């Protein structure tokens with residue numbers, strides 16, 4: 269694998285994670301639990317879409333084969349998407365959406381903070397903008413997790429159920445593959461292992477404060493990087509990609 | 521002071537084009553009229569999120585997805601400012617939402633039509649937001665301060681929406697034959713419902729003297745409708761589309777277009793609740809509200825516990 273191939277793969281994966289997660293989040297728009305929260309979550313979806321768009325644009329540029337961010341988003345199959353499985357999981361109730369978000373935000377803040385130091389200026393620039401946004405997202409998802417855990421019996425039960433369902437998808441955050449190794453050596457990619465402990469400590473503290481317990485034995489699911497997804501992704505893409513695929517010659 | 525003195529102060533404010541503020545005395549019918557108008561406007565923004573929200577997941581490019589998502593968020597923001605303005609008249613948002621969700625309160629009947637293709641997203645932004653602006657521009661100087669200030673911000677964003685909608689229409693109308701067909705079909709379906717947004721013809725709408733005195737209205741329904749048609753014909757011609765009205769014709773003597781009246785029986789029917797999507801819109805609003813109940817309860821319980829801990833410390 270050349271450095272360029274590795275950089276394409278790496279950037280594409282970050283972009284895929286963002287686009288797929290944001291596509292999930294905006295399913296809440298106009299259906300939020302109350303107006304202010306509807307607006308807040310839509311704002312978060314907007315940030316993450318914006319980041320995903322920049323990353324896919326850059327990935328297309330690195331690849332240099334004439335594809336654009338839109339061909340990457342709308343003309344690849346689920347087998348070609350490399351997002352982590354957690355991003356594509358269904359929203360479920362608001363507790364599941366927020367617990368998923370807390371896990372991702374905590375990871376993303378550590379990841380993108382490190383990425384600001386990347387030797388790749390474009391990635392460093394995207395990261396710098398993202399860190400500010402993710403800081404706010406994390407405050408939002410962490411406070412909802414706390415509120416649910418310490419709110420009513422019902423909200424705690426729902427949050428606990430969400431945690432039990434989702435924890436098994438967090439192992440993927442810390443996998444390292446060939447592309448990562450090549451780019452870590454070059455000072456371009458982030459070594460996720462370097463902050464795995466920090467991520468665990470922060471989330472453990474959050475769940476403890478929120479009265480929630482981590483499931484004891486969990487087998488970590490994997491496959492996103494290889495394009496082996498859960499059954500949810502193909503449905504998500506069928507909806508997201510329908511129009512461009514039905515009218516491939518159209519410009520929108 | 522006597523009521524009469526208060527009334528004189530109020531009248532004086534109107535006469536001098538000054539703003540009435542929440543703490544000021546105001547006549548009951550003024551308060552009632554404004555509360556109804558502002559809350560209906562707020563409901564329209566909130567219900568309006570639904571037909572456009574319908575296409576967020578299927579927006580055909582990343583850019584158009586971002587634009588649409590931001591637009592729908594703006595509409596929610598408009599709802600929020602307007603509920604806040606209405607609350608300053610002494611009715612809580614919960615009461616207003618309850619009136620909406622039980623079908624007692626009205627909202628703009630345009631949102632009871634379905635968005636069936638991506639071109640509808642263009643047509644709604646261009647025509648519906650366009651008509652809304654024409655109806656609302658004068659409200660930036662309406663007599664009730666909180667409403668006027670909310671409207672300044674809202675109108676700015678609505679004109680942005682209108683331009684974005686027209687941009688989508690441009691892509692569709694100058695696109696592939698299928699896209700052009702979608703654009704024409706969207707115009708066919710949205711044209712007359714948009715004309716209905718200006719309200720019933722003047723001959724049937726009780727001349728509302730108060731609305732003019734209170735600076736809530738400046739032009740009549742028919743005058744606004746005429747201005748909208750005059751302004752829009754040229755835009756339609758540029759797009760190479762056809763307005764679905766055989767009677768549309770330039771009238772030199774009135775320096776404006778003649779056009780067919782919308783089907784007012786349909787208008788009344790949609791207002792009565794029989795439009796194509798009345799049920800879907802209310803169901804969706806109620807579903808979101810009901811499914812969010814435990815979230816709101818959790819937030820309230822948490823807030824209460826925090827207060828108690830704070831008090832005990």
Ligand SMILES: [Fe+2]
Nearest residue numbers: 564565598652
């Ligand atoms: Fe509006």
Ligand SMILES: [Fe+2]
Nearest residue numbers: 565594595598
């Ligand atoms: Fe609006």
Ligand SMILES: [Fe+2]
Nearest residue numbers: 595649678681
């Ligand atoms: Fe608008």
